[in-house]
């Protein structure tokens with residue numbers, strides 16, 4: 001959702017953030033901006049002494065970063081993006097400029113200089129509007145800076161070294177990260193906090209408002225002495241009331257770009273006629289192009305996982321591309337390309353010390369992490385990818401065939417090797433870890449004394465149920481080859497005493513007795529005949545007053561994001577709340593209630609009526 005209409009103004013443009021800083025990426029994506037990340041290769045080596053002020057240096061560096069990316073992209077594709085955003089954050093103590101420390105001693109020098117004193121943090125920002133005409137790149141640059149004052153407490157040598165040894169200072173201007181451990185060093189902040197973190201979002205929105213909304217005459221009178229709109233100006237704007245425009249037009253309308261030297265009254269250079277005629281061109285189809293390229297991004301992620309790239313970087317990173325290639329025994333040139341794309345996708349951070357995992361990679365892509373999704377990536381690469389290549393055939397041959405694609409895969413899995421079963425289990429295990437808590441808590445299940453998770457695989461949901469409901473006994477019912485391997489996924493814990501694994505086939509064997517039956521992400525994989533067979537078996541085993549809890553991918557109209565639909569495309573359309581309700585009612589369940597569980601699932605609970 002885009003709250004702020006000025007951010008929305010960039011929605012149909014191809015926007016590029018020319019920065020490798022994960023903080024900038026986070027600030028802008030949190031604000032609802034959709035953009036690509038192309039880290040700048042501009043070397044931050046401008047001659048500081050030649051700038052009259054520290055902020056002039058930051059603004060010029062930001063501009064050069066953005067222009068380098070615009071130029072490179074234009075050269076490569078002969079088509080530059082619409083907008084390139086560059087930024088540069090520095091710390092200034094008097095006239096001295098501090099950037100990112102090069103090593104621990106450097107970090108120590110910086111932090112000692114800041115110790116017990118007040119300093120300024122400047123972020124220079126450049127918004128470059130690009131236009132290609134006759135193979136030539138034309139740019140219009142708007143630039144500004146923001147200043148925030150920060151004061152450090154008096155800190156002991158011991159504390160400074162402890163902080164330096166945490167590793168946090170190394171990729172941060174001035175050698176500290178105010179948003180993390182570095183926040184403990186800070187006594188006060190005057191000004192925009194996000195500016196210290198790396199991007200002055202508020203000023204950026206004001207700048208967009210200035211560029212995209214030409215002033216009405218009464219506004220001109222009101223803001224005559226300050227061309228930057230007040231905060232409420234951009235917060236209250238909407239397209240209809242303000243008459244949005246492109247910056248080329250606003251430039252014609254006379255609102256000037258802010259100059260580095262603080263002269264805000266000068267108008268910026270206008271773009272050539274091609275940009276002024278932009279109204280007649282259709283909006284840039286960013287979303288569509290993203291869709292067309294989406295498979296490439298998935299394949300990059302799968303390949304990096306398969307090569308164990310994130311594991312290597314976790315243990316030994318950051319590493320230069322050539323060292324990564326050596327460790328993975330891969331081609332150096334191609335490895336560097338893979339690393340750069342991973343950085344552009346937000347999976348890696350690229351700094352002068354080399355490539356390292358981002359937080360999301362550390363959390364979800366390292367194989368032995370508590371929240372690892374490695375198994376899912378591996379399985380999607382090895383199997384789901386193949387299923388989707390048969391999507392055309394499935395669609396041509398009808399819905400049952402489409403559903404059959406996953407069913408066929410399931411059957412293929414069953415007839416195949418232990419390694420394939422393990423791969424399937426790892427995928428299900430990692431996905432269940434994300435959703436189990438939501439499923440277990442979607443309804444109050446404390447009235448049930450026993451539960452049976454049908455197709456419960458490694459028992460992740462069983463564990464969550466046992467943890468949530470202290471008197472609940474849980475049975476995990478799954479195929480013998482699955483229950484046999486499930487031991488490898490168990491870790492200790494008191495609640496495991498109340499969990500047992502029973503081998504069996506949900507379609508053939510008698511179901512274990514239980515007050516509550518659970519089907520989590522099972523129904524979606526089967527064609528209708530099998531699905532009804534399964535529900536009718538459950539209905540026969542369930543005592544009156546007992547329950548059936550079903551968790552399935554949520555349908556889009558219930559507010560789910562696009563991904564659940566994609567995830568189940570080859571297994572048919574996710575059911576709506578009403579369809580779920582009717583399905584359970586048809587099999588003898590009443591009081592059917594539906595709830596959302598997290599972002600992905602819809603959970604349904606029904607009570608078995610007396611026959």
Ligand SMILES: O=c1[nH]cc([C@@H]2O[C@H](COP(=O)(O)OP(=O)(O)OP(=O)(O)O)[C@@H](O)[C@H]2O)c(=O)[nH]1
Pocket residue numbers: 018019020021022023024039040044065087088089090100171172173176177178179182196197198199
């Ligand atoms: O409190 C904090 N202060 C600063 C930061 C981060 O520091 C860096 C500043 O470096 P720079 O502006 O040169 O940006 P880079 O990271 O090198 O990326 P570019 O590709 O844009 O050059 C910046 O990442 C801030 O976010 C911080 O995190 N906390």
